[in-house]
Amino acid sequence: MKEFAVVGRPNSGKTMFTLNFAGFLNCKKIDITFRSPDGLLNCRHFAIPDAKKELCDSEWHKTRMVQSTILKIPLGKAAISFKLTDTCGVSEEIHSDGAIRKGMAQTLSVLRGCDFIVHIIDVATLSEENLNTRGIDQEIYDYGLAKSRYLLLANKIDLPAGKNNLPKVVGGFNRAKIIPICAINSQGFQEVKAYVSRNI
Numbered sequence: 001m002k003e004f005a006v007v008g009r010p011n012s013g014k015t016m017f018t019l020n021f022a023g024f025l026n027c028k029k030i031d032i033t034f035r036s037p038d039g040l041l042n043c044r045h046f047a048i049p050d051a052k053k054e055l056c057d058s059e060w061h062k063t064r065m066v067q068s069t070i071l072k073i074p075l076g077k078a079a080i081s082f083k084l085t086d087t088c089g090v091s092e093e094i095h096s097d098g099a100i101r102k103g104m105a106q107t108l109s110v111l112r113g114c115d116f117i118v119h120i121i122d123v124a125t126l127s128e129e130n131l132n133t134r135g136i137d138q139e140i141y142d143y144g145l146a147k148s149r150y151l152l153l154a155n156k157i158d159l160p161a162g163k164n165n166l167p168k169v170v171g172g173f174n175r176a177k178i179i180p181i182c183a184i185n186s187q188g189f190q191e192v193k194a195y196v197s198r199n200i
C-alpha cells in the first residue's frame, strides 16, 4: 500500500487537511494509528468532527508524532487503499522541547521512507523572508522534486493574505505541481483527489 506523507511547517494545516480529506473521501469515522518516536503504537477510533476538535489547534506543534490512517479512493470499479500519514511540523531551528525534536526527526524519517510527499504551506503567513531565503520549505521542495513524487498544497487561500501571497508561492515553487486549497472548507480537494488517484 502506498504511503502519502503530509509534511510542512507547524500550524500550516496538515492535520486539518488530513481529517477533512478523509471526510471528503466519504469517511464518517476514522481509525488513527499514533506512532511515537520510540515506536509505541496506539490506535484510536474517531468521528471526524471529534478528531478535528481534539487534534487540530491554532497553537503550534499540536501534532508531535506520526498519525496514520488508511483511506480508500475509488478507481474505476474498484477502490484502492492508501495510507495518509500526518506528521509533526518541521522548522529550521533546533527546538528547545525534546519531544518536539524527536517528533521532527520522526517526520524526516517518514519523509525518506514514504512513497509520496504532500507538502503543505500556509500561504497566509508566508513572509518575504520565507520566500527569499532558503528555509525548510525550500528543502522539502527540493527533496520532493528529486524524489519525483511530490505535491505542494498552498493552504489557507480563504484568508486575504493567502490570496495575496498565492502568486508569489506559485512563482517561487514553479517546478512543482501546486494546488491551492482551503483545508477548513475542503476547497481544491477534488483536484487533490484526482492527483492522488493518478499516483496511488
Ligand SMILES: Nc1nc2c(ncn2[C@@H]2O[C@H](COP(=O)(O)OP(=O)(O)OP(=O)(O)O)[C@@H](O)[C@H]2O)c(=O)[nH]1
Pocket (backbone or CB within 6 Å): 009, 010, 011, 012, 013, 014, 015, 016, 017, 055, 056, 057, 058, 059, 060, 061, 062, 063, 064, 087, 088, 089, 155, 156, 157, 158, 159, 181, 182, 183, 184, 185
Ligand atoms: N483560515 C484557515 N485556517 C486554517 C486552514 N487550515 C487550517 N487552519 C487553521 O490553522 C490552525 C492549524 O491547523 P492544524 O491542522 O492543526 O495545523 P498543523 O499543520 O497540523 O499544525 P501542527 O500540528 O501544530 O504542526 C488551526 O487553527 C486550523 O483551524 C485554512 O484553510 N484556512
Ligand SMILES: [Mg+2]
Pocket (backbone or CB within 6 Å): 014, 015, 016, 055, 056, 062, 063, 086, 087
Ligand atoms: Mg497537526
